[in-house]
Amino acid sequence: MTGVVGVDIGGTKTAVGTLGQLLGVWPTPDSGPALVELIQAALEGSGAALSRLGVCVAGRVDPERGTTRAANLPSLVGFPLRDALHAALRVPVTLVNDADAAALAEHRAGSARGARASVFVTVSTGIGAAYVSGSGALRGAHGQAMELGHLPSPGAHGPCHCGRQGCLELVASGSAINRALRVRLNRPGAAPAELAALAAAGEPGVQEVLHAAGHALGVALLPVCLTLDPDVIVIGGGAALAYGDRLLDPVRGALRDALQPWPGPDVRPACLGVQAGVTGAALAAMDAAPVAAR
Ligand SMILES: [Zn+2]
Structure with a gap:
């Protein structure tokens, strides 16, 4: 499956990349709408053909509501992150915890x-x-x-x-x-x-x-x-x-x-470093796709 992009939203930095390549790292904006704009601009600037987006965030993720509750990202608490990204990018969006994403990446493509x-x-x-x-x-x-x-x-x-x-x-x-x-x-x-x-x-x-x-x-x-x-x-x-x-x-x-x-x-x-979150978020997005689309 092509066109899968991962985003790793940290307290200070946001990284965007594909399974094999980091597209860029930017300071994390201090509001949900500004974050959505940043991700949209990063994807448009890269020329990547997007089919699915995986997003990982430090802290607790509510997969049903598509929201996050991270102590170091207070501006995102209550913000409908998944739905806002879906509305802006018009592709399926998968939201995961950053430790789960890094674990998935190291398990399938890293030290494990x-x-x-x-x-x-x-x-x-x-x-x-x-x-x-x-x-x-x-x-x-x-x-x-x-x-x-x-x-x-x-x-x-x-x-x-x-x-x-x-x-x-x-x-x-x-x-x-x-x-x-x-x-x-x-x-x-x-x-x-x-x-x-x-x-x-x-x-x-x-x-x-x-x-x-x-x-x-x-x-x-x-x-x-x-x-x-x-x-x-x-x-x-x-x-x-x-x-x-x-x-x-x-x-x-x-x-x-x-x-x-x-x-x-x-x-x-661990061996994937800063790439782990982005890679794991992209892998989680692939896992969420219907089998026929992978
Ligand atoms: Zn404790």
């Missing part, structure tokens, strides 16, 4: 290609996750399946932004890692890139922080492995990209220890 079942974890501002098998991404009754970041974690204390206490995000998200590194290295104002450079230079104390975060994430993945049986776990997001195996090795170790004597899944870094 060939896996029967895979889990995708994104470690960035928060922790998102998704599970993909032959039947697609697991969504649950309210689109909230795989809220890994809000599992209780033994080392986590205090309130989480979700309203609960002691969530994994408080110790293993990119924000939590950077917060702990600033304290450990006594660099209160350090930017994430500066912290990543200090980690790459082997600054003392860094590995201890990364080990604590990776270990907590590995322990949290135990019930996921026992209940969902993935053969591959893909870890992406800004923190995974910045710290690589310094973060992933403790995940692997904790999971291996916890699962013994059972064999564990392969834990691999």
